[in-house]
Amino acid sequence: MFEVKICGVRLKSDVQAVGAAGSHAGKAVAIGLNFYPASARYVDPESAETAELSATAARAGILRVGVFVHETPEKIARIAAQVGLAAVQLHGDETVEEVDQLFELIEIDIIRAIKLPTGPISIEEIDEACQPWLEMGCGLLFDADAGSDHGGSGKTLDWPSIRSWADANPDIPWMLAGGLTPENVAEAIEVTGAKCVDTASGVEESRGVKSAAKIEEFIQAI
Numbered sequence: 001m002f003e004v005k006i007c008g009v010r011l012k013s014d015v016q017a018v019g020a021a022g023s024h025a026g027k028a029v030a031i032g033l034n035f036y037p038a039s040a041r042y043v044d045p046e047s048a049e050t051a052e053l054s055a056t057a058a059r060a061g062i063l064r065v066g067v068f069v070h071e072t073p074e075k076i077a078r079i080a081a082q083v084g085l086a087a088v089q090l091h092g093d094e095t096v097e098e099v100d101q102l103f104e105l106i107e108i109d110i111i112r113a114i115k116l117p118t119g120p121i122s123i124e125e126i127d128e129a130c131q132p133w134l135e136m137g138c139g140l141l142f143d144a145d146a147g148s149d150h151g152g153s154g155k156t157l158d159w160p161s162i163r164s165w166a167d168a169n170p171d172i173p174w175m176l177a178g179g180l181t182p183e184n185v186a187e188a189i190e191v192t193g194a195k196c197v198d199t200a201s202g203v204e205e206s207r208g209v210k211s212a213a214k215i216e217e218f219i220q221a222i
């Protein structure tokens with residue numbers, strides 16, 4: 001679907017930076033729009049600014065992924081239609097029943113954040129965390145467990161553990177997140193074999209404020 005997602009984009013200029021960097025590097029890019037009110041990266045789904053952000057991305061051929069934490073399936077479906085999302089990313093502790101209901105309401109992809117500890121973890125433990133979501137048809141995004149913040153922690157996963165799981169499951173597509181930066185993303189890809197990477201804090205000047213230069217460097221480094 002895409003090779004890189006820059007998550008927590010809040011300004012039209014951020015979208016333009018992602019589009020330009022994607023074109024320079026010849027990469028399929030996506031943006032994450034964060035609809036979790038407690039996040040420093042929150043954008044209001046009802047605002048004219050968000051509609052304009054989404055329209056700017058659409059014109060540039062950039063996919064929009066909506067990030068949600070503990071919203072009702074009905075609200076997620078309404079926002080997805082309103083904003084023109086290509087996928088929704090569930091980053092809380094949503095239940096299988098809630099995700100089942102969401103599948104009834106939307107036809108776009110559902111990405112499940114699999115929040116893992118930052119230390120070494122076995123193939124079996126990762127399998128167990130993924131299994132319910134794979135059975136439902138969700139896409140997988142591996143991220144570092146951010147506790148009550150849910151995401152965007154800047155913490156990295158144990159990449160060799162992810163590689164071991166990926167080698168044991170070569171037919172399952174997945175995405176890598178968690179503390180990826182322009183400086184470490186090439187190594188993360190080399191170690192894990194990730195085909196799709198996601199970052200939020202690694203391309204920011206300060207929490208919630210994206211840097212066009214870091215977005216360019218990150219996408220160039222892939």
Ligand SMILES: O=C(O)c1ccccc1NCC(=O)[C@H](O)[C@H](O)COP(=O)(O)O
Pocket residue numbers: 007008032034036039040041067069091143149150151152153154155177178179180198199200201202
């Ligand atoms: O970014 C947030 O503030 C956030 C808050 C709550 C749930 C999810 C959130 N972000 C989701 C993402 O896709 C991030 O890119 C991912 O968690 C990695 O973040 P980082 O370690 O900062 O690159």
